[in-house]
Amino acid sequence: MKRLVIFDLDGTLLNTIADLAQSTNYALRKTGFPEHEVDEYRFFVGNGINKLFERALPEGEKSEENISKVRKHFLVHYSEHKMDKSSPYPGIPELLSALHEKGVIMAVASNKYQSATELLVEHYFSGVPFAAVFGQREGIKTKPDPQIVEDILTVTKVDKEDVLYVGDSGIDMLTAKNAGITAAGVTWGFRPLEELKQFEPANIVNEAHEILSLI
Numbered sequence: 558m559k560r561l562v563i564f565d566l567d568g569t570l571l572n573t574i575a576d577l578a579q580s581t582n583y584a585l586r587k588t589g590f591p592e593h594e595v596d597e598y599r600f601f602v603g604n605g606i607n608k609l610f611e612r613a614l615p616e617g618e619k620s621e622e623n624i625s626k627v628r629k630h631f632l633v634h635y636s637e638h639k640m641d642k643s644s645p646y647p648g649i650p651e652l653l654s655a656l657h658e659k660g661v662i663m664a665v666a667s668n669k670y671q672s673a674t675e676l677l678v679e680h681y682f683s684g685v686p687f688a689a690v691f692g693q694r695e696g697i698k699t700k701p702d703p704q705i706v707e708d709i710l711t712v713t714k715v716d717k718e719d720v721l722y723v724g725d726s727g728i729d730m731l732t733a734k735n736a737g738i739t740a741a742g743v744t745w746g747f748r749p750l751e752e753l754k755q756f757e758p759a760n761i762v763n764e765a766h767e768i769l770s771l772i
């Protein structure tokens with residue numbers, strides 16, 4: 558019996574790709590670099606925003622200086638536009654309610670910077686009593702480092718064997734592996750099934766309600 562479910566945010570609970578693409582394209586435009594199609598961003602997102610900008614910048618232009626310029630414009634735009642087109646994936650609000658009714662503890666572990674993680678969770682899941690909502694925090698290694706999971710376990714006091722980690726990318730599957738907890742890969746997010754399979758997660762699910770049978 559799993560007592561705690563840890564969810565990744567982007568690509569798992571929320572489809573945020575259009576807003577991330579829109580704000581990054583704005584920042585690229587402002588700094589004079591070429592933009593990308595929304596779909597390309599599925600492979601840029603996942604390791605925090607600096608990595609997103611590094612991937613979005615052209616070859617030969619991926620300097621710290623350029624990343625920091627793009628970041629500045631992105632943050633201004635994303636602070637105003639992070640909820641323009643984002644929305645929970647089908648069945649997610651119902652899944653979270655059902656887990657809560659069953660008495661399962663829930664938490665969020667994201668590589669998105671902390672303030673945006675908190676604001677998005679508050680906006681889209683205001684009624685959900687998450688025990689912890691952790692994003693990318695200053696001085697703390699990002700996923701796939703297991704620190705974020707360890708921090709959630711410290712807050713919730715749940716043993717590792719009682720935890721299910723749910724995510725949409727190889728980074729998430731590796732985070733669960735590194736933390737020594739059971740993973741469920743979801744196929745509705747940003748990354749393809751083949752990427753999830755490479756990390757041999759214990760479970761792969763195609764629809765949100767399937768998570769209930771893994772508890």
Ligand SMILES: O=C(O)COP(=O)(O)O
Pocket residue numbers: 565566567568602603604605606609666667668669670700
């Ligand atoms: O912002 C990112 O890079 C990805 O965030 P996630 O960990 O919630 O998928």
